[in-house]
Amino acid sequence: MQSKKTIKIKEPIRLLIVDDEKEYVEVLANRMALRGIQVSKAYSGTEAIRILREKEFDVAVLDLKMEDMDGLEVLKIFKKMDPDLMVIMLTGHGSAQAASDGISLGAFAYLTKPCEFSQLLEKIRKAYWEHKNFF
């Protein structure tokens, strides 16, 4: 770990966006890609889990409420599959309870929809750096 920390990484951030609002995922992906982030898109919880099984990610942006699965459930599975994955919860509900539940389950941060893009980007970068610094 010590050795990794010192290495300056020029690798792009590997980001997984999970939301059942397809259009939201698309536009976020486009904007992130424009900023040099390597984005994968998942439109449901099950799809996200399948993608995570195939590929490794630094950060995931996860919607709290999806049609097939509850965001918190997905979070639990993510953390089981890859404990190092940094997860940022996005919620349209603005419920503090669900958000704090997410934090206690190991999420890195939570934001309420609609969020400022710059804010989200900052959180993603922060998460990435945390990720890199620890591991």
Place this chain on the structure above:
Amino acid sequence: MTNYPKNDSGYYHSLTKKMILAVISVSLTPLILVSVMILGEFKRSNREKVHEHLSLHVLKHKTIIDNFLSERLRNIEHMAETWEFEQLQDDTFLENRLAVLQNTYGNVFVDLGLINEQGYQVSYAGPYRLVKAQYSEAEWFEKAIDRDSYISDVFSGLKRLPYLIVSVKKYDGEKAWLLRSTINFTVFNDLVKNIQIGKTGFTFIVNQDGRFQTTPKAGAIAARQLSLNLVENHHEADEIIVRETFGASVQEEIIVATGFLKDGEWIMVLQQNLQDALSDFQLAQNIAILIIMSGGLVIIVMAFFLSTNTVNRIAKADRENELMNRQIVETGKLAAIGELSAGIAHEVNNPVAIMVEEAGWIEDLLEEEDFQESENLKEFTRALSQIKTQGRRCKEITHKLLNFARKTDSTTQKHRINDLIEEVINLSKQRAKYSNVTVNTHLNENLPNIMISDTEFQQILLNLINNALDAMDKTGGNLDISTDIQNNEIIIGVSDTGPGIPKVNLSKIFEPFFTTKPVGKGTGLGLSICYKIIQKMGGQIDVQSGINKGTTFTIRIPMDKQENGISSMKEKNRKPLPENKNDTI
């Protein structure tokens, strides 16, 4: 004011009446029945006792009178047997004999006389000048000469004075003679007159023809009638008859005991006023009636008291029940509205997020060089930033809604009162704008944070603000909200410039279900819930209102009672609304 609707008060009144009637009839009926039975039995036995007492009295005294007369007769008989006719002819001897009698028996014997067969008084000793008197025509003489011994009725003698004569017949050879003596009427009369009973009971004697043998008191019954009745009805000489009849006047009921004496020639009459005879019983009866009546009175008073009390309790329980039901409905409604708005807010957030991001994407693309030369670049940028701004505004609205609609939470936390107020004002701003109401705040920035349930506090404030806005809906006006500290209390004022609350309604506005809004518009619960919540916090809410001047609600929340407020809330120790609230609560 009773808190139940007017048509219900009739129900409770009739319930009270029914209970009172039931209690009274169940308790009083047996009391009255038993009392009547006991009193009747008591009266009957008492009357029997009085009758018995009177007849014993008559029996005793008629025996005394009989004995008196027969003893007097025996005195004379003894004299006639002891002395010869010749000796008795001598006036002086007779005087001596009279003196002996008077010495022995006092002034019972008035005189002595010896009378021959022809009714001629041969010798005489006594106070009257009756020597040589002729009695052959006298009624008593005719009777006396036929018998061995004779006691006359009382009659007016030669001197127009009442006499009673005892005489004994003896023979001097073939010739009969009589020794007679006059009995002092006064002594005899007193003997009878002194027999008295009670206050009104007196005795007299009549003969079979109904003539008084003694002087009766005033009010004696018609002796003739009595004696005839008696002679007809009487069977045995010793029998005493007791009857109740009317006295001299029809109003006076009397009781009469009669018995024969002097071998059936005379009748002894004991007459007493019936009321007097029964006076002991009357007293006992009066006392019993008094006790029964006071018992009945106690029962009636208790019936009233208990029934009123019970019905009040029932009414109160009903009222509380209804209030609770209504509050449950109200809470349910609020919860449903909360859930609904939370759902809507959530649904709105997603499209807004997409819109904002799409705008951002266009912005991103505009950064590229091709567009930098575009004529309308400035307009594009402005429009995009406008989309973002409006998106942010949408977010604010939905977040406010979500914040407020969150489940009612009575857990207390440290809160800044001013922040909570600002939140509610923000929520109400739109409505205020439509109602043409200007909202002004005068918030004291130095308020300490206090332990309070934010949702409950905001509910209070929202209720007050909504009421104020309702009041100024047509006219518009100013809504002033202020906070301050006074005497270790946080003072929150909500003032409007609406039409004000009439004095009649001012004392009722905190009562549940009191509303002046049209049916379906207001539940009448808003202020009563506010009142309850503030009371739970250990605070107070006052109202001042003037017609056409506006209304000011003032909430006081003590800063040092915060701990108490929390503990009482934990115990769910909610005090019910007071029955009657005046201006200050």
